[in-house]
Amino acid sequence: MFSFTITHRDGSARTGIISTSHGDIKTPAFIPVATKGTVKSLLPEQVEALGFDAILANTLHLHLQPGEAIVEKMGGLHSFSGWKKPLFTDSGGFQVFSLGEKRQVDDDGVTFTINGSPQRLTPESSMQIQRTLGADLIFAFDECLEKNADEATTKVSLARSHAWAVRSLAEFKILNSDGKQALYGIIQGGRFPELRAESARFISALDFEALAIGSIFGNPKTESLALVQPVMKILPEEKAKHLLGIGAVDDIFTYVELGLDTFDCVLPTRLARMGYAFIRPESGGKVENKFRLKMTAAFRDDGAPLDRHCACTVCTTFSRSYLWHLHKAKELSFYTLMTLHNLSFFSTLLEEIRGAIEKGEFVLLKKEWVERT
Amino acid sequence: MFSFTITHRDGSARTGIISTSHGDIKTPAFIPVATKGTVKSLLPEQVEALGFDAILANTLHLHLQPGEAIVEKMGGLHSFSGWKKPLFTDSGGFQVFSLGEKRQVDDDGVTFTINGSPQRLTPESSMQIQRTLGADLIFAFDECLEKNADEATTKVSLARSHAWAVRSLAEFKILNSDGKQALYGIIQGGRFPELRAESARFISALDFEALAIGSIFGNPKTESLALVQPVMKILPEEKAKHLLGIGAVDDIFTYVELGLDTFDCVLPTRLARMGYAFIRPESGGKVENKFRLKMTAAFRDDGAPLDRHCACTVCTTFSRSYLWHLHKAKELSFYTLMTLHNLSFFSTLLEEIRGAIEKGEFVLLKKEWVERT
Numbered sequence A, B: 001m002f003s004f005t006i007t008h009r010d011g012s013a014r015t016g017i018i019s020t021s022h023g024d025i026k027t028p029a030f031i032p033v034a035t036k037g038t039v040k041s042l043l044p045e046q047v048e049a050l051g052f053d054a055i056l057a058n059t060l061h062l063h064l065q066p067g068e069a070i071v072e073k074m075g076g077l078h079s080f081s082g083w084k085k086p087l088f089t090d091s092g093g094f095q096v097f098s099l100g101e102k103r104q105v106d107d108d109g110v111t112f113t114i115n116g117s118p119q120r121l122t123p124e125s126s127m128q129i130q131r132t133l134g135a136d137l138i139f140a141f142d143e144c145l146e147k148n149a150d151e152a153t154t155k156v157s158l159a160r161s162h163a164w165a166v167r168s169l170a171e172f173k174i175l176n177s178d179g180k181q182a183l184y185g186i187i188q189g190g191r192f193p194e195l196r197a198e199s200a201r202f203i204s205a206l207d208f209e210a211l212a213i214g215s216i217f218g219n220p221k222t223e224s225l226a227l228v229q230p231v232m233k234i235l236p237e238e239k240a241k242h243l244l245g246i247g248a249v250d251d252i253f254t255y256v257e258l259g260l261d262t263f264d265c266v267l268p269t270r271l272a273r274m275g276y277a278f279i280r281p282e283s284g285g286k287v288e289n290k291f292r293l294k295m296t297a298a299f300r301d302d303g304a305p306l307d308r309h310c311a312c313t314v315c316t317t318f319s320r321s322y323l324w325h326l327h328k329a330k331e332l333s334f335y336t337l338m339t340l341h342n343l344s345f346f347s348t349l350l351e352e353i354r355g356a357i358e359k360g361e362f363v364l365l366k367k368e369w370v371e372r373t
Helices: A044-049 A059-064 A068-073 A077-081 A093-099 A123-133 A151-175 A193-205 A220-234 A249-258 A267-273 A297-301 A313-317 A320-328 A332-358 A362-370 B044-049 B059-064 B068-073 B077-081 B093-099 B123-133 B151-175 B193-205 B220-234 B249-258 B267-273 B297-301 B313-317 B320-328 B332-358 B362-370
Strands: A002-010 A013-020 A023-027 A029-032 A055-057 A087-089 A101-105 A110-114 A117-121 A137-139 A182-187 A210-213 A241-243 A262-265 A276-278 A292-294 B002-010 B013-020 B023-027 B029-032 B055-057 B087-089 B101-105 B110-114 B117-121 B137-139 B182-187 B210-213 B241-243 B262-265 B276-278 B292-294
Touching: A002 A332, A013 A249, A013 A332, A023 A029, A029 A055, A029 A332, A044 A332, A055 A059, A059 A068, A059 A093, A059 A123, A068 A077, A068 A123, A068 B297, A068 B320, A077 A087, A077 B320, A093 A101, A093 A110, A117 A123, A123 A137, A123 A151, A151 A182, A151 A193, A182 A193, A193 A220, A220 A249, A249 A262, A249 A332, A249 A362, A267 A276, A267 A332, A276 A332, A297 A320, A297 B068, A313 A332, A320 A332, A320 B068, A320 B077, A332 A362, A332 B332, B002 B332, B013 B249, B013 B332, B023 B029, B029 B055, B029 B332, B044 B332, B055 B059, B059 B068, B059 B093, B059 B123, B068 B077, B068 B123, B077 B087, B093 B101, B093 B110, B117 B123, B123 B137, B123 B151, B151 B182, B151 B193, B182 B193, B193 B220, B220 B249, B249 B262, B249 B332, B249 B362, B267 B276, B267 B332, B276 B332, B297 B320, B313 B332, B320 B332, B332 B362
Parallel strands: A029 A262, A055 A087, A087 A137, A137 A182, A182 A210, A210 A241, A241 A262, B029 B262, B055 B087, B087 B137, B137 B182, B182 B210, B210 B241, B241 B262
Antiparallel strands: A002 A013, A013 A023, A101 A110, A110 A117, A276 A292, B002 B013, B013 B023, B101 B110, B110 B117, B276 B292
16 A cells, blocks of 8 residues: 655645555655664664654665565564564665676676675566565666766666666566555666656656655755756656655755655764764754764863754763763764764754645745755 | 662562662662663663663773763763663772783782773772762772682782771761762672681671672682672671672572672673573573573574563564674664663563562572573
8 A cells, every 4th residue: 555645835845644554654754774674773663763754774785684585584674673664675776886896787687796796686676575575665676877977878777777667667566466565666867957857757657656866966056956856847746756865954955845755865874873963053053064063072071962952862861071982982872872863853854844844934944954154 | 868778588588779869779689780881782761661770880991981070070970871860880999900901909009001001099099089970889999809819819908908998988988978979898808708707797897888799700509609608697687788790690599599689790781792692491591501592593584582481672573583684784783682682681580589589489489590400
């Protein structure tokens, strides 16, 4: 079962509800990444308590270890991981590109190695693995390219991704006769607006239940907005839309304004482990510093919380001094606390965005966040 | 404020309540170790939710980093660490012995180095540091010896530990004029029952609010029982008694039976991180296997929980297969989940022990746990 209902509109921005057999996702939503079936350093109950409705796990990682057969034997990824709410898996297309060595792409699929071990993924096998893992929301298998790939290369690749989209959908329809899963088609097209538009027309003409935009990089103001904007004008308004791998604060404002509904990104969790805390505008967070505060030795005797204007359990309980101490001591609880804070930042941000859209005040909120200096 | 009230007796075993200004400790109690001010891999709220009334932090570690002045500036160790309930610190005596390099003991104190940096602790400085850290329950500064130290060496050392006990107490009385903290005297005497008895007489004659037995090693049946038993006959019944660094399951039964009230040990947390799960007798835990199950590759596709007879959140949510996957993937949540399970095992064990004492059934419970084969 899958449905998407738009509940409020504010310009092109909208709130909505994605319904799955594991519950609802209030949109716009940030989806924390649980690469190997766990949001790094957190337990499922902690992720849920932060207010997240869904997480996204990586198909290739789980295929490599423990393997989808084990996950299936354990009752599927929900039961295996202890996450009871809606669950996404990606298709593996991006991970083949980012992790695969000796990649050889042919029209049927991709052959590559991981730590020397030979691997192959095709649209069909990606669908089969994702079916076996059992997430609610899954993605078509596509080809990802270098950010700066030229137009000729991108054209060839796009034709292939389109053929793979058709094959992904066909395989999905066979596997998903019970309607348990929903499949997202992915718009590609590199850095070429005309190819992006072509992809938007092609993918939206297919029978995908929801849509995603892949391979968007760079500063939204100067680079990626020009790629996403024409795509959004073509895609059917009523379908849920995911922006893959995006999660900077200004990105989220830019793309919510265009009508994107969900976002996944490793940034808040990865930066947490590296000692970066996200901070709100009231505490000096702005586009220029990417809303980030790097821990420094000045935290050593600083009794303030990470962010005075943050209401998360970390900021209401612990000082910068304690976090610095844990960081220096390499205590495991350091990673947990920083991750809790950063994910709380994004959970709260998206909650504020949904509230602003409901009140018709999205532009005002955007101004407060990304247009102050 | 400090008080200890015995609430039930069952032979020499007893239940009781240690009261501090941060709340009560129901005894017998296992006290998890929070070496550097955090129980490794857990947050304070998780430790509290497991049912623990108190934790124990290490004075020497906190003295070295961040230093007691920082902890004091942050409002003391409770506020710094986010642990709101009763808190112990040790004296540093054992850590000087286990971590100090180039140790030179003189009658006034100990000079040593840590990572090349020169350090010195005396009874007075240990009391001052512990006062500054601000735990509720603190320990006198003593000298710890090798397990196999000979009688002559032990005699000299014991005389020194006794002199240091007197000095610890004198310094404590100056610092603790507000009565916020309570000081435990420590019985030493190595592996010589007569020296242990001498120490018990000497320390119990001093004005300590509670008592502890230090440097107990080895199998309780064949080695350490003979050292603790005569001591317990000498110590005044009404005082709370702590056994330092002890926490094997059979140790706990042996010493609760003799009237010990509290125990601290890194075993459940350290073994958790190494992949050992504590298991109950119903699941095959026994003295011979130390109530431990080592994770193995056989867990890979094992859908059972760590312990079928354990009601902890880990065992009711996650399979051995998932834990093995997290272990292989070196995910931080692996350490958290294993620690939660192992500490839950000890929390439940001590709860069952208290319940058995209240019903006059301690010997029966001991039989079920440590006398089956």
